[in-house]
Amino acid sequence: MKNVYSVGQVNxxxxxxxxxxxxxxxxYIKGEVSNCKYHTSGHLYFSLKDETGSIACVMFASQRxxxxxxxxxxxxxxxxxxxxxxERDGKxxxxxxxxxxxxxGLLYERFQALKSELEEMGMxxxxxKKKIPAYCKTVGVVTAPTGAAIRDIMNISSRxxxxxxxxxxPALVQGEQAAxxxxxxxxxxxxxxxxxxxxxxxxxxMEDLWAFNEEEVARAxxxxxxxxxxxxxxxxxxxxxxxxxxxxxxxxxxxxxxAVYNLHEILEKQASCKERMDQALYHKVQYxxxxxxxxxLRLQTFSPKQQLLEKRTLxxxxxxxxxxxxxxxxxxxxxxxxxxxxxxxxxxPLKKLNQxxxxxxxxxxxAVTSIExxxxxxxxxxxxxxxxxxxxxxxxxxxxxx
Amino acid sequence: xxxxxxxxxxxxxxKKMNDREVSLDDSFALYTEGTKLLKYCNEQLDAxxxxxxxxxxxxxxxxx
Numbered sequence: 001m002k003n004v005y006s007v008g009q010v011n012x013x014x015x016x017x018x019x020x021x022x023x024x025x026x027x028y029i030k031g032e033v034s035n036c037k038y039h040t041s042g043h044l045y046f047s048l049k050d051e052t053g054s055i056a057c058v059m060f061a062s063q064r065x066x067x068x069x070x071x072x073x074x075x076x077x078x079x080x081x082x083x084x085x086x087e088r089d090g091k092x093x094x095x096x097x098x099x100x101x102x103x104x105g106l107l108y109e110r111f112q113a114l115k116s117e118l119e120e121m122g123m124x125x126x127x128x129k130k131k132i133p134a135y136c137k138t139v140g141v142v143t144a145p146t147g148a149a150i151r152d153i154m155n156i157s158s159r160x161x162x163x164x165x166x167x168x169x170p171a172l173v174q175g176e177q178a179a180x181x182x183x184x185x186x187x188x189x190x191x192x193x194x195x196x197x198x199x200x201x202x203x204x205x206m207e208d209l210w211a212f213n214e215e216e217v218a219r220a221x222x223x224x225x226x227x228x229x230x231x232x233x234x235x236x237x238x239x240x241x242x243x244x245x246x247x248x249x250x251x252x253x254x255x256x257x258x259a260v261y262n263l264h265e266i267l268e269k270q271a272s273c274k275e276r277m278d279q280a281l282y283h284k285v286q287y288x289x290x291x292x293x294x295x296x297l298r299l300q301t302f303s304p305k306q307q308l309l310e311k312r313t314l315x316x317x318x319x320x321x322x323x324x325x326x327x328x329x330x331x332x333x334x335x336x337x338x339x340x341x342x343x344x345x346x347x348x349p350l351k352k353l354n355q356x357x358x359x360x361x362x363x364x365x366x367a368v369t370s371i372e373x374x375x376x377x378x379x380x381x382x383x384x385x386x387x388x389x390x391x392x393x394x395x396x397x398x399x400x401x402x
Numbered sequence: 403x404x405x406x407x408x409x410x411x412x413x414x415x416x417k418k419m420n421d422r423e424v425s426l427d428d429s430f431a432l433y434t435e436g437t438k439l440l441k442y443c444n445e446q447l448d449a450x451x452x453x454x455x456x457x458x459x460x461x462x463x464x465x466x
Contacts, residue, residue, distance in 0.1 A: 135405035137448065145456070145466075154454055163447055166454040168466065188457055263447070266405070270443055273412045277436045280419035284429045287422065 008087070015085040018092065024083040029055065029094060030102050033075045046071065048079060048094065057081070059096040066098040076102040107206055111213050114240055118215070123222050124243045130227040132247050132258065135266070136195035138165045139259045140226065142185035145170035149202040149231070149252040156256035161263040167194060173201035178211030183220040190224045197224065198255045199241060200231030212239035221245055231255035359383035371396040405446050408439050415439070 005013075018024050031048030038044055042061025047054045057079060059067065071077070080098040085091070118124065139157070143149045150168060157166055169185030172178045182199065189197050199221060201209070211217060212232045221228045221244045230245035231252040242248040249255035300306060360368040361381045368374055374393045382389040415436045419429050454466040 133404065133406065135446070137446075140457075162451040163449055165452040167457055167463065168454055169457045184459070185457075188459075188461060191461075192457070266443075266447070269409065270440055273409070273416065273436070274440055276416045277412075277419060277433055280416055281429055281433050284419065284424075284426060288426055 007090070011085060011087040011090055014092075015087060018083060018085050026080070026082055028078055028080050030076065030078045031055070033071055033073055033077055036071050036073055044071065044096075048077070055083075056091065056093040057096050058093060059099065063097050069101060071099065076106065078102045101207075107210065107213075111240070114213065114215055114218075115243065118218055118240065118244065123218065128222070130246045132227050132229065133195045135261050136164065136259055138167065138192075138194040140189035140192065140194040140197035141166055141168045142171050142182055142189060142197065142199045143168070143201050143231075143252065144173045147202050149200060152251075152253040153198065153256040156253055157260045160257070160260045163263060164260050167192065173211060174204070174208050175211075179214035179217050182211055182217050186217075186220040186224050186228070190226050194226055196229060196259045197226050198229045198231055198249075198252070198259055199245070200229075200249070200252050200255060201233065202252065203233040203237065206237075209233050209237055209239055212241040214240075217241055218244045229255045229259055354385055358389075371398055403442070405443055408443050408446070412436055412439050412443075 029048055031050050031054075034047045034049050034054065036044070036046040042064060044059040044064065044067070046057050046059075048057055049055075059081075078100050079094065079096045081094050081096040083092055083094050086093055122128070141150065141153055143153070145168060154166065157164055167189060169189050171185040172181040186197060186199060199212075199217075201212070209232055212230070218240045221230070221241055227246040228244075229247045229249050230239070230242045231249040231254065232239045232241055233251075235250040238248075247258060249258050359382070361383065362368055362373065363379060365381075366373075368380060374380065374396060376393050376395055378393045380391050380393060382391055415432045418424055419432050419436075424432070455463045456466050457463055
């Protein structure tokens with residue numbers, strides 16, 4: 001019988017095969033915890049199982065630092081480790097070096113379920129959101145007394161306005177008691193009636209922030225009489241608390257900026273109000289002064305003295321116009337007269353008398369222009385330049401002139 | 403009255419004071435009112451620096 005091996009040889013052979021396998025040396029396995037035993041030696045024995053089967057697991061005491069929670073039956077976990085052969089029993093088992101709860105998926109489901117439940121109840125409805133007062137004097141803070149969140153809030157608050165009173169309720173913001181602690185903080189601060197309450201914490205994993213996804217915290221925020229600003233984790237983290245809060249700040253720092261008004265801005269605003277009031281009054285007085293001047297001017301214009309003066313000027317003007325018109329008229333007429341005189345001069349028979357002609361008139365002074373007009377014996381008057389000559393007609397004789 | 407309301411009223415006063423239809427007498431009255439409001443705002447500021455207080459589980463306040 002050739003090729004007969006001992007048990008040890010086979011187990012060693014298989015063990016080597018496992019060791020040489022790349023995947024088996026380092027892998028994550030997820031499953032549900034069963035048969036969990038914390039041994040007095042510090043070692044932890046359990047099995048991981050799913051619908052199809054199970055695998056034996058061990059975590060040695062030396063690795064226990066990598067288990068952050070108390071492992072219990074039925075938990076869903078993700079285990080990092082290697083699959084090796086246990087030669088004594090001829091069994092393979094999983095040697096765990098790190099165990100985390102496979103919660104994220106589960107937590108997310110819980111988050112979604114609670115979110116839609118509360119949303120249906122109307123707890124996120126905008127009509128329930130209280131307005132954050134613009135000028136808060138007292139600001140309540142529910143967060144951990146140590147850590148970045150409270151430091152950021154204190155820094156920003158004292159920088160923006162050192163006159164604002166912060167009141168911290170030092171809450172647990174992580175772990176099993178966190179939700180109850182946060183609820184108590186909200187209720188106790190609410191009883192002091194601050195102007196606003198900031199509820200939050202710094203960043204962390206979804207599990208770290210989980211308290212802010214608990215229904216009791218959501219209800220405490222919802223029923224809080226004081227307006228609540230949520231400030232959980234970073235910008236990208238959104239918790240149920242953020243949906244219920246009256247205002248969601250992306251970070252604790254941002255919450256402080258929203259809650260604590262800027263003192264310098266308010267002082268400037270005051271100064272500006274004062275200046276604008278002064279200006280308004282000054283302008284009003286200036287405006288009325290100007291109006292007064294206008295009225296004075298109008299009154300002067302319509303005064304009897306002014307009216308009289310104006311009428312007098314008008315009368316003088318008219319007088320001048322009249323005189324001028326008269327003068328013009330006279331000049332024109334005189335000119336015409338001169339023209340007529342010249343014309344008459346040209347036509348005057350006397351001129352002709354000068355040259356030896358005379359004007360012959362009958363007894364009635366009418367011009368004798370024809371022999372037919374006179375009879376012999378009739379007396380005539382001959383007008384010459386220096387006088388008249390009386391003459392008697394002796395005879396008439398017709399002449400034919402060519 | 404809140405500081406917010408006080409500022410709202412101040413704005414209203416300034417608006418009225420700039421209205422030409424408002425008489426000088428009324429303007430003076432508004433100015434007086436505004437001055438009072440500013441004084442009130444100043445008082446509200448409560449110019450005392452505050453140290454953060456911590457509320458204990460027993461409901462007592464003490465310095466941080």
